[in-house]
Amino acid sequence: MAVCSAGAVCAVMVGCAVPGKEALGSARADVAARLGPPTAMYPRPEGGERWHYSELPAGVQVYNLDFDATGRLVRNAPALTQAWLEQIPVGQWTVSDVRYWLGAPQRVERVARFEGEVWTYRFLQLSDPRFAYLHIDPSGTVQRVLFVDDVSNAPDDRP
Numbered sequence: 001m002a003v004c005s006a007g008a009v010c011a012v013m014v015g016c017a018v019p020g021k022e023a024l025g026s027a028r029a030d031v032a033a034r035l036g037p038p039t040a041m042y043p044r045p046e047g048g049e050r051w052h053y054s055e056l057p058a059g060v061q062v063y064n065l066d067f068d069a070t071g072r073l074v075r076n077a078p079a080l081t082q083a084w085l086e087q088i089p090v091g092q093w094t095v096s097d098v099r100y101w102l103g104a105p106q107r108v109e110r111v112a113r114f115e116g117e118v119w120t121y122r123f124l125q126l127s128d129p130r131f132a133y134l135h136i137d138p139s140g141t142v143q144r145v146l147f148v149d150d151v152s153n154a155p156d157d158r159p
Contacts, residue, residue, distance in 0.1 A: 019053035019063035028071040052103040080123035095140040
């Protein structure tokens with residue numbers, strides 16, 4: 001048991017497991033032991049499973065960990081990057097695609113000038129916090145993707 005005084009750094013810490021650092025080839029059971037249960041799990045079309053580890057709603061990243069049919073990690077990638085979000089095929093992706101690739105949104109809203117839902121994902125572009133707004137029509141298809149800077153924590157420089 002470690003005892004720490006105020007201001008001291010404990011030498012004994014629980015491992016700092018980060019989904020993005022899991023090595024390809026790792027066994028599913030080993031990943032689960034290090035990271036705990038995933039936020040969501042989806043079957044992969046080619047066999048195996050996709051595990052999501054989401055930092056949302058307070059964080060800014062979702063990690064996709066793909067396991068093949070033998071239970072080995074074959075892909076490990078962040079889902080919420082500007083480059084990846086810009087590639088969303090508008091008019092083609094459905095709610096199922098969004099959940100499979102990005103996970104659950106930070107929030108779901110409705111706006112006056114769009115018939116459908118707006119799914120919000122918070123992410124970082126370099127070190128700048130941003131929002132991606134996915135406009136999903138009543139049939140469940142992505143119709144628009146908008147990007148907006150998150151200025152909620154920006155200094156208020158107004159006089």
